[in-house]
Each structure stands twice: as C-alpha cells, then as structure tokens.
Amino acid sequence: MKNNLLSNRRFLSFYLSRTSANVADSIYMMVLLYFIQSTTESVSYTSFTYSAITATAMFSFLVGPLVDRYSPSKLVTISLLIQAVIIFSVPLLIGKEQSYLILILVLVFLASCFSLLFYPANNKMIPMLLPSKEGIVKANALINSTDQVINILGYLVGASVIIGIGMKNTFFLASGLLLLSGLIYLKMSRSLNPPTVASEEEQAQEPGSYLRELMEGFAFVNRNLFLKIMLPFYALINFLLAILIITIPSLAVDAGSPIYYSLIYIAFFIGVLGGSVIINKLPKQGIVIALAWIFMGISLGLFAIMHGIWLKMLAVLLMGLSTGVINVLQTSLIQIITPTNLLGRVMSFLTSLSNASLPFGALIGGMLALRFPLETVLLISAILILISGFVLLLIKTIRDFVFTDEDEKENDTESAGSSGETVQV
Structure with missing residues (x-):
C-alpha cells in the first residue's frame, strides 16, 4: 500500500510535508505547556493556554470558504510559514519580565488561529492528488497511521527532547520543521498548475x-x-x-x-x-x-x-x-x-x-x-x-x-x- 502511494512524487511531497508539520505541532504543544507550567507554576495558566489553543478549532468552519476559493497548497504554505515565524519568536521572549508572558500567550493564540487553515486545506488536497476512491482510502489510512506513530513517539521521547536540547532550542526545532514543511508546500503549489484551473484573481472577482x-x-x-x-x-x-x-x-x-x-x-x-x-x-x-x-x-x-x-x-x-x-x-x-x-x-x-x-x-x-x-x-x-x-x-x-x-x-x-x-x- 505505502509503496504504491509513495511512488507518486506529488503525494510523497504532500505526505512528507504534512508529517513534518505534525511532528512540529507535537513538539510545540509539549514544550509550550511545559514552559507555561514551569514559569507560572499554575495549573490554571496551563489549562487556560491549552483552552485558548484548542478552542480556536471550533471556529474552523469560518475558513471553509477560503479553502474552497483559493489554492489549498498556498493557504497551507501561508499558515505554516506564519506559524514558524511566531513560534520562532516565542523563545526570544523567554526569560524576560513576567509581563512578556501575556505577549507570549497572545502570540500562541495567533499561531492557533493560522493553524485553522491547515487541516481543511490538507483534507481537500487528498482527493485532488489521488482522484481514485481506493487511493483516497489508502492515503487516509497511511496518514492516520503516521499521526498515531507521531503521537506515540511524542509521549515516549518528547520530554527527552526538551531535556536534551533545552526548552528554547525545542521551540526553534518546532519552528524549523514548520518552515521546512511550508517550503515543501510552496514548491508543490508552483509545480501543480492544472490548465483547467482559473486564476485566483478570476475567482476573487466572481460574484457572491x-x-x-x-x-x-x-x-x-x-x-x-x-x-x-x-x-x-x-x-x-x-x-x-x-x-x-x-x-x-x-x-x-x-x-x-x-x-x-x-x-x-x-x-x-x-x-x-x-x-x-x-x-x-x-x-x-x-x-x-x-x-x-x-x-x-x-x-x-x-x-x-x-x-x-x-x-x-x-x-x-x-x-x-x-x-x-x-x-x-x-x-x-x-x-x-x-x-x-x-x-x-x-x-x-x-x-x-x-x-x-x-x-x-x-x-x-x-x-x-x-x-x-x-x-x-x-x-x-x-x-x-x-x-x-x-x-x-x-x-x-x-x-x-x-x-x-x-x-x-x-x-x-x-x-x-x-x-x-x-x-x-
């Protein structure tokens, strides 16, 4: 199953970039909550941070028209690159005055808002890359399997990464993986240019x-x-x-x-x-x-x-x-x-x-x-x-x-x- 899918170069690029983004997200979530807890020593602050991140997912429906109106690969690129910049800035504020914690929480909330584009756009790309019904099922099975491996490894080695390279460098690692993923998607958006597709300017001019x-x-x-x-x-x-x-x-x-x-x-x-x-x-x-x-x-x-x-x-x-x-x-x-x-x-x-x-x-x-x-x-x-x-x-x-x-x-x-x-x- 995997070999057939991964022999498709476009799907392989999609799969690798999505995996890189998910690894980054897993690392980022763990180090962020650890940082908040260690800085504030308050479960309430940690709970508030987690709630602020996850609550934005309830508003995913608001980005649906954007995903259908514009190129999903370009939207994913924008989402990942902006998140990479925001997460890169977080460790630069660590160790500052306590008032900077509020700024960090604001940045975290902004990153979670841009992450809303990622999964709807990804889900739309699968049937566009693999139009066959069997291909869609196999792709979802492979992606879901990979996600679970990432989850398992996150619980097993996440803390070791923070201990091994330090909290700030873990943030930088997550940012770098998001940057890598975004650049792969950017390359995909340039190479995939179907002749039957209208330009984004034409789409934006459509009534409605x-x-x-x-x-x-x-x-x-x-x-x-x-x-x-x-x-x-x-x-x-x-x-x-x-x-x-x-x-x-x-x-x-x-x-x-x-x-x-x-x-x-x-x-x-x-x-x-x-x-x-x-x-x-x-x-x-x-x-x-x-x-x-x-x-x-x-x-x-x-x-x-x-x-x-x-x-x-x-x-x-x-x-x-x-x-x-x-x-x-x-x-x-x-x-x-x-x-x-x-x-x-x-x-x-x-x-x-x-x-x-x-x-x-x-x-x-x-x-x-x-x-x-x-x-x-x-x-x-x-x-x-x-x-x-x-x-x-x-x-x-x-x-x-x-x-x-x-x-x-x-x-x-x-x-x-x-x-x-x-x-x-």
Whole structure:
C-alpha cells in the first residue's frame, strides 16, 4: 500500500510535508505547556493556554470558504510559514519580565488561529492528488497511521527532547520543521498548475458573498442524506471520548504511578494505528462503520468493568482499533461524496462540530463523576456508543452505503448548488 502511494512524487511531497508539520505541532504543544507550567507554576495558566489553543478549532468552519476559493497548497504554505515565524519568536521572549508572558500567550493564540487553515486545506488536497476512491482510502489510512506513530513517539521521547536540547532550542526545532514543511508546500503549489484551473484573481472577482459561500457548505450537508444522518454521530464520538479522557488521570492515580497515564494513551494510539492499517482489508461500506461503533462500545464496557491496569490497557487498545477504522472510513467517505469545490467548507464545518463536542463531553463527564463512580460513568458512555452502533446498523442508508462511482460524483457536483467556483492545488 505505502509503496504504491509513495511512488507518486506529488503525494510523497504532500505526505512528507504534512508529517513534518505534525511532528512540529507535537513538539510545540509539549514544550509550550511545559514552559507555561514551569514559569507560572499554575495549573490554571496551563489549562487556560491549552483552552485558548484548542478552542480556536471550533471556529474552523469560518475558513471553509477560503479553502474552497483559493489554492489549498498556498493557504497551507501561508499558515505554516506564519506559524514558524511566531513560534520562532516565542523563545526570544523567554526569560524576560513576567509581563512578556501575556505577549507570549497572545502570540500562541495567533499561531492557533493560522493553524485553522491547515487541516481543511490538507483534507481537500487528498482527493485532488489521488482522484481514485481506493487511493483516497489508502492515503487516509497511511496518514492516520503516521499521526498515531507521531503521537506515540511524542509521549515516549518528547520530554527527552526538551531535556536534551533545552526548552528554547525545542521551540526553534518546532519552528524549523514548520518552515521546512511550508517550503515543501510552496514548491508543490508552483509545480501543480492544472490548465483547467482559473486564476485566483478570476475567482476573487466572481460574484457572491463570503456568507453565501459559507451557507452553501451547510446546505450541502443538509441535503446529503448520508451526511445529515451521520452528523450527530460525528459530535457524539468526541463527546463520549472526552468522558474517557477525563477519567484516565484518576485511574492512573489509583494505579499508584503516573506512568500508567502514558501507557493507557500509548495503548489507545497503538490501537488507532492498527485500525488504520487493517482498514485496507475491510469492505469500504457503511456497515463497517456501524460494526466499528458496536465494537467500540463493547471495548469501553470491558474497560469499565475490568480490574488491573494491563487488562484496561488491552481494552483501550481494542477501543483504539475501532476508532482507527471509523476515522479513516468516515473521512474518506466525506472526501468522496463531497464535490471538490465544496470540500473545504464541508470538512471545516465537521471539524468545528467535532471539536465543539469535546469540552461539552468533558463538562458532562465531570458532572456525572460527581454523582456516580467512574465505572458507572464509563458504562453509561459504553451503552450510548452501543446504542449508536445499532442505530447506524438499522438505518438502511448507512448500512448499504458504498462508494459512489466517479460519474455519480460528477452528477452530485452539478446538483450540489455549486457557485461555479474553480479549485486549485
């Protein structure tokens, strides 16, 4: 699978630059939170910083029209280069007066705002680089697998990097990787120049308001039966996973060592990695998504009732397996059924919905944990996931969903209410 994809030079450049950016993001997040905590010695400041970074993702839908209006590779280049400059400036302010901490937080917030462009534009580029349905699924599986490897390595060696080269140099390292990634994307944007694509100046002169373009993405989701049915489930999965996330520190404390905190996360990421790999052996159908939900509910139920950290790690690994399958298939299906000139808006909207559900899940989970034992809270989540899986299984539209043919997708493009926009890579 990997060899076939990586023999495509354009996809190889895309893959390497995206991987470099994700490594940089992982390093940056870890060293930033460590810096804030060590400087302020306040969990509240660290929590506020993390919230400021993650909260911006809820507004991803606002950049959707930009992703569809302009070249996604150029937008990614701008996003990465500006982030590189901002992150490079952070260590230059470290060690200054305490008042500089506010300036650092402002810069961090600005960097997170520019990062909003990255993932919607990346998701749009995949079907443009690999128009075949099989290629899209394989690309998402490879990318998701790589992301999990980065997550695992981040937990294993992140602290060692900070200790080995120092906090300031770790910021510089993250900035350098973002710069490298941005330059690769810049080269891609120059080499990919389809003759059928209109210039950005022509696109900018087309009639229509930003708000109208934004509403076109919402309208497509509302008209597409598959997306409309699946919409609550996109939010629900993150909502319920947030409940799991807030219980893990307590389990680690009960186990008597913070190392178990990392081990549970690593087991989950390994599971997601495995799910991303086996997806190529499974049918690419809606019924697989429904069955993965059911398997996830069973795994979470086992996680709740099992005693012993190693049994819980096994259960959470199986849960990660289901998550990997769901992530790859749902992302691939959206990219396939959505017309390219609407893909940026649709993906941005779904990203906003998924990220908005995380804090609500954590809030509800925290409230439930005040009234019930953790095992009960987790069992409630497991039951909700199981019910969701069976609901998906009973809905014929989902159960019988298969990839559409290219000619069907072209028909969808004509009927999706497109504004006549053209797209670039």
